[in-house]
Amino acid sequence: MKSGSRLERILAAGHFAVTSELGPPKNADPDNIRKKASYCLGNVDAANVTDNQTAIVRMSSIAAGTIALSCGVEPVIQMVCRDRNRIAMQSDILGAAALGCKNLLCLSGDHQKFGNHPQASGVYDLDSMQLIDMVRRMRDDKTFLSGEPIKDHEPRFFIGAAANPFADPLNFRITRLAKKIAAGVDFIQTQCIFDIDRFEQYMKMVVDRGLHEKAYILAGLAPVRSERALQYMKDEVPGMSVPDELIARMAAVKDKDEKMEEGIKICLEMIECVKHIEGVRGIHLMPVGWESITPVIVERAGLLPRPDVA
Amino acid sequence: MIVADRKPLDEILASIEPYKKIMLMGCGGCVTICFSGGAKAVELLASQIRMARNKAGSDIDIVECTPERQCEFEFIDAFKEQIASVEAVLSIACGVGVQTMNEHLAEGVTIPGLNTKFMGYPVEHGLWQERCAGCGDCVLQWTGGLCPVARCAKRLFNGPCGGSAGGRCEVDKEVECVWQLIHDRLEKLNKLENLEIVRPARDWRTSTNAGQRKVKFEEAML
Numbered sequence: 001m002k003s004g005s006r007l008e009r010i011l012a013a014g015h016f017a018v019t020s021e022l023g024p025p026k027n028a029d030p031d032n033i034r035k036k037a038s039y040c041l042g043n044v045d046a047a048n049v050t051d052n053q054t055a056i057v058r059m060s061s062i063a064a065g066t067i068a069l070s071c072g073v074e075p076v077i078q079m080v081c082r083d084r085n086r087i088a089m090q091s092d093i094l095g096a097a098a099l100g101c102k103n104l105l106c107l108s109g110d111h112q113k114f115g116n117h118p119q120a121s122g123v124y125d126l127d128s129m130q131l132i133d134m135v136r137r138m139r140d141d142k143t144f145l146s147g148e149p150i151k152d153h154e155p156r157f158f159i160g161a162a163a164n165p166f167a168d169p170l171n172f173r174i175t176r177l178a179k180k181i182a183a184g185v186d187f188i189q190t191q192c193i194f195d196i197d198r199f200e201q202y203m204k205m206v207v208d209r210g211l212h213e214k215a216y217i218l219a220g221l222a223p224v225r226s227e228r229a230l231q232y233m234k235d236e237v238p239g240m241s242v243p244d245e246l247i248a249r250m251a252a253v254k255d256k257d258e259k260m261e262e263g264i265k266i267c268l269e270m271i272e273c274v275k276h277i278e279g280v281r282g283i284h285l286m287p288v289g290w291e292s293i294t295p296v297i298v299e300r301a302g303l304l305p306r307p308d309v310a
Numbered sequence: 311m312i313v314a315d316r317k318p319l320d321e322i323l324a325s326i327e328p329y330k331k332i333m334l335m336g337c338g339g340c341v342t343i344c345f346s347g348g349a350k351a352v353e354l355l356a357s358q359i360r361m362a363r364n365k366a367g368s369d370i371d372i373v374e375c376t377p378e379r380q381c382e383f384e385f386i387d388a389f390k391e392q393i394a395s396v397e398a399v400l401s402i403a404c405g406v407g408v409q410t411m412n413e414h415l416a417e418g419v420t421i422p423g424l425n426t427k428f429m430g431y432p433v434e435h436g437l438w439q440e441r442c443a444g445c446g447d448c449v450l451q452w453t454g455g456l457c458p459v460a461r462c463a464k465r466l467f468n469g470p471c472g473g474s475a476g477g478r479c480e481v482d483k484e485v486e487c488v489w490q491l492i493h494d495r496l497e498k499l500n501k502l503e504n505l506e507i508v509r510p511a512r513d514w515r516t517s518t519n520a521g522q523r524k525v526k527f528e529e530a531m532l
Binding site: 081086109122125128162167168176239 | 469
């Protein structure tokens with residue numbers, strides 16, 4: 001075992017993993033985390049705690065992740081390269097490990113332009129590839145990035161990264177995934193999948209290169225409540241592929257509650273699809289602003305109870 | 311070349327507000343080429359200032375000049391006497407020119423009239439784009455000659471990121487994704503394998519992180 005995290009044990013045992021997301025609040029309220037953690041407890045194997053996502057200031061991912069941990073929910077600490085240099089990142093990696101966190105997701109981070117402090121200076125001392133490499137060195141080589149040894153108590157993380165099967169240039173996406181694996185990634189969570197056909201093509205290329213045997217790949221899925229949300233992602237979020245049929249299907253349903261039900265159904269169908277795609281080892285749910293739906297989806301997808309891997 | 315852009319007129323007027331006699335000094339180098347600080351720009355700005363001050367009822371005397379380069383002692387020394395006769399110098403050279411003036415002719419005060427932007431070139435008539443960040447450790451040899459340090463919004467060394475779509479950067483749809491350009495160029499050069507390598511963390515000491523940098527050319531030293 002690299003970290004011995006629950007997520008690692010689930011995947012190593014061959015179970016179909018389920019992770020979801022827990023967005024920290026824009027204030028210092030610990031109960032907000034506890035409430036969101038309650039939707040995750042027993043329903044997912046681990047929950048990603050986002051790191052100032054879309055560059056909006058929120059409670060720190062390590063602090064919020066530690067609160068989730070105290071509620072019995074295993075966090076996947078997200079860490080972005082936008083806000084910290086290698087000194088601060090390594091310091092936080094040591095701190096997160098000391099607090100009992102065992103999964104770390106390495107990201108470049110949304111550009112500061114998109115957030116509530118567009119005036120900020122972006123750091124980007126490292127990129128996500130170099131961050132993966134640094135966390136792996138700290139764990140496996142027991143050294144800091146500078147090469148200085150970590151004498152004992154090295155931070156041991158199950159190392160994750162994101163992959164976007166839908167961004168350009170398409171034929172480079174597999175190379176980029178291979179690079180992340182070469183840098184030391186253990187698991188991958190993909191960008192939200194709405195375009196199943198394109199995801200299937202991507203996974204076929206992944207399998208052809210044998211990459212699915214070198215890292216666990218979790219398919220990213222986002223339950224949505226309206227066609228507006230889908231349209232927004234299609235138009236405004238770069239590197240997203242949203243088929244028009246899906247938008248039309250949501251638009252055809254008029255009643256608000258029925259729309260919600262349609263959104264759940266779409267997500268359940270997607271889960272069923274990705275379960276049967278070779279190389280997919282689990283799902284990552286991203287119910288942004290709709291965390292309460294996680295237990296419903298996991299239950300109706302027949303993914304409960306979560307396996308016991310103690 | 312160094313590309314600079316004129317400060318807003320109101321800001322310039324505010325900064326020279328206390329003075330009755332100034333020198334307006336341009337530069338015959340880069341800023342002449344990008345139209346922000348050459349002899350013509352000096353003439354234009356001088357008349358704008360005169361009109362504004364006249365309208366405000368506080369006339370100003372402006373001595374106009376444009377040395378060949380404002381960043382070398384020998385060229386600015388030629389104006390020493392005239393500089394001594396004014397209360398302040400308003401410079402429309404780049405930041406290097408302004409500092410050369412302030413440090414070399416320390417008895418006078420030189421105020422900037424431009425915002426220095428970047429090192430770049432005109433991609434079309436009247437449009438300059440950034441190309442070099444002067445980071446001190448050039449990577450163009452493996453990127454197909456296109457710079458990710460100056461042109462990628464996240465300064466990635468292992469791009470493109472997940473926000474690259476249709477050849478455009480997620481930060482601004484008007485901006486080309488340099489990593490897409492690098493990819494396409496390397497493909498054309500049959501060197502796509504350059505992108506297979508995990509590029510290690512960069513040593514930023516060659517950049518602006520280790521204090522003021524210098525370049526020595528021993529043979530030229532006296």
